[in-house]
Amino acid sequence: MGPLVQTSFSLLLVLVVIVGFAFLIRRIQTNLPGNHSLIHIKSSIALGSKERLALVEVGGTWVLLGITASSINHLMTLPNPPEIAEGQTDPNQSWLKTYLLTKKNQNA
Numbered sequence: 001m002g003p004l005v006q007t008s009f010s011l012l013l014v015l016v017v018i019v020g021f022a023f024l025i026r027r028i029q030t031n032l033p034g035n036h037s038l039i040h041i042k043s044s045i046a047l048g049s050k051e052r053l054a055l056v057e058v059g060g061t062w063v064l065l066g067i068t069a070s071s072i073n074h075l076m077t078l079p080n081p082p083e084i085a086e087g088q089t090d091p092n093q094s095w096l097k098t099y100l101l102t103k104k105n106q107n108a
Helices: 003-030 093-107
Strands: 039-044 050-059 061-067 073-076
Touching: none
Parallel strands: none
Antiparallel strands: 039 050, 050 061, 061 073
16 A cells, blocks of 8 residues: 555544544433433424524423524423423424414414
C-alpha cells in the first residue's frame, strides 16, 4: 500500500473511533439512574424551517411552547395531561390535535 492510502485509512479509523466514543458517551449519560431532570420534552412539531411547537412537562405540568429563531413563547398550560407509556415515539400528536379541536369547538 502506498503512503497516501495508509494515511487515509488511519485517518478514517481515528474518525470512526471518535464518533463511536461520542455515541457511547451519549447513550451512557441518558441511561444513568441519577440523571433525572425536572423538564422533559414530550413532543415537538415543526411548523416551518425555524418555527416549532413543543409540548414540555415541567414538574408534572404540561406547557405548550411556540419556538422561533428569536424567541420562545408560552402558548398554554394543559390542565390534565394524559398518561403516556414510556417508549412511545410521538405519543402526543393525535392527543394534541384532539385537544386543540375540542378547545376550538368550545370557543366557537
